[in-house]
Amino acid sequence: MSYNVNEKGYYGEFGGAYIPEMLYPNVEELRQNYLKIMAEPSFKEEFDQLLKDYVGRPSPLYFAKRLSEKYNTKIYLKREDLNHTGAHKINNTIGQILMANRLGKKRIIAETGAGQHGVATATVCALMGLECIVYMGEIDIARQAPNVARMKMLGATVIPALSGSRTLKDATNEAIRDWINNPVDTHYIIGSVVGPHPYPDMVARFQSVVSQEIEWQLQEKEGRTKPDHVVACVGGGSNAAGAFYQYLDETDVNLIAVEAAGLGVDSGESAATSALGREGIIHGSKTLLMQTDDGQITEPYSISAGLDYPGVGPMHANLFATGRAEFISITDDEAMNAGMELCKLEGIIPAIESSHALAVFKNRKFKPEEVVVLSLSGRGDKDLQNYIDYFKI
Numbered sequence: 001m002s003y004n005v006n007e008k009g010y011y012g013e014f015g016g017a018y019i020p021e022m023l024y025p026n027v028e029e030l031r032q033n034y035l036k037i038m039a040e041p042s043f044k045e046e047f048d049q050l051l052k053d054y055v056g057r058p059s060p061l062y063f064a065k066r067l068s069e070k071y072n073t074k075i076y077l078k079r080e081d082l083n084h085t086g087a088h089k090i091n092n093t094i095g096q097i098l099m100a101n102r103l104g105k106k107r108i109i110a111e112t113g114a115g116q117h118g119v120a121t122a123t124v125c126a127l128m129g130l131e132c133i134v135y136m137g138e139i140d141i142a143r144q145a146p147n148v149a150r151m152k153m154l155g156a157t158v159i160p161a162l163s164g165s166r167t168l169k170d171a172t173n174e175a176i177r178d179w180i181n182n183p184v185d186t187h188y189i190i191g192s193v194v195g196p197h198p199y200p201d202m203v204a205r206f207q208s209v210v211s212q213e214i215e216w217q218l219q220e221k222e223g224r225t226k227p228d229h230v231v232a233c234v235g236g237g238s239n240a241a242g243a244f245y246q247y248l249d250e251t252d253v254n255l256i257a258v259e260a261a262g263l264g265v266d267s268g269e270s271a272a273t274s275a276l277g278r279e280g281i282i283h284g285s286k287t288l289l290m291q292t293d294d295g296q297i298t299e300p301y302s303i304s305a306g307l308d309y310p311g312v313g314p315m316h317a318n319l320f321a322t323g324r325a326e327f328i329s330i331t332d333d334e335a336m337n338a339g340m341e342l343c344k345l346e347g348i349i350p351a352i353e354s355s356h357a358l359a360v361f362k363n364r365k366f367k368p369e370e371v372v373v374l375s376l377s378g379r380g381d382k383d384l385q386n387y388i389d390y391f392k393i
């Protein structure tokens with residue numbers, strides 16, 4: 001049994017491409033070409049070169065000594081927070097901008113919620129000199145002013161989504177509409193392992209550089225390529241997909257996916273998709289999502305903007321349904337305290353998304369001889385105001 005995708009884009013019963021007829025040519029062009037292009041030596045060379053010289057890879061695999069002592073186990077942090085632009089998202093946008101180049105696309109569109117993916121997309125568009133249009137809910141534009149400013153400085157046009165709840169879901173609808181109207185010259189950069197096939201697989205492959213590095217870095221440090229556990233937070237699931245990728249079919253490696261429970265799984269203010277979600281279709285793929293009895297998507301909530309998503313990518317839906325990965329949900333309070341603990345013990349201020357993953361140590365015991373690799377998906381600079389407000393600093 002493989003936990004990876006099949007040719008039709010399914011992970012078990014999840015995935016596929018549930019798209020309107022008018023989107024078919026765009027998605028089909030990508031599907032027919034993405035593996036071929038990614039296998040080209042010149043593509044690989046350019047991707048690797050940019051990851052090295054522009055992003056700053058490999059990101060360190062850091063043995064967190066004081067954190068390990070506190071929890072009496074061996075903890076390594078995969079430092080995606082040290083990447084250019086401060087998170088793992090750039091791995092995917094670099095890959096997709098090169099893909100767009102190879103497909104002859106001149107115009108890039110993206111949707112963004114908190115603005116992190118918008119910034120990562122605007123960054124690579126500036127790098128390549130391509131036009132960049134980012135759709136963003138009007139409410140999010142007001143809430144995330146610094147990221148809006150960053151995107152503008154990087155040359156992107158930010159277009160407000162004015163319909164519905166004026167947040168991420170509405171921005172996604174606008175981006176899809178744009179793509180339907182501009183099928184020839186435009187590439188749509190999706191920011192996580194979500195969307196119609198081939199996006200989840202393509203994004204997972206671009207992010208898999210994370211676990212490829214973990215393998216040789218752990219070999220250097222521990223004399224083996226496989227940790228006992230890999231821990232990562234899950235919004236749509238791209239940093240987790242990257243950290244898990246090389247280990248998906250290595251069932252002696254335990255995978256731990258951490259979701260945001262918000263104010264509590266049963267509070268009505270949560271983003272714990274595996275605990276609360278049921279099978280449904282969102283953004284063109286069949287997956288687990290939070291919905292009402294009559295199938296309306298439920299508004300998610302998390303203190304962390306990056307985890308505030310009502311669904312999860314199809315790879316993760318399958319990892320949950322098959323029991324291949326362990327799923328844990330962490331509240332706002334648990335995450336904030338775990339984030340603060342990392343500051344004090346290791347001198348690292350994590351993104352609040354990553355703080356959710358860090359809270360695993362208070363919620364679950366590991367053995368002293370076990371090796372735990374945790375994906376530190378991003379840095380906390382963007383979350384400073386949240387930390388200030390929460391701790392009254």
Ligand SMILES: *Cc1c(COP(=O)(O)O)cnc(C)c1O
Nearest residue numbers: 235236237238239306353377378
């Ligand atoms: C966007 C983001 C996430 C959540 O997205 P995934 O696709 O689940 O990885 C997690 N951490 C950080 C720092 C982010 O910016």
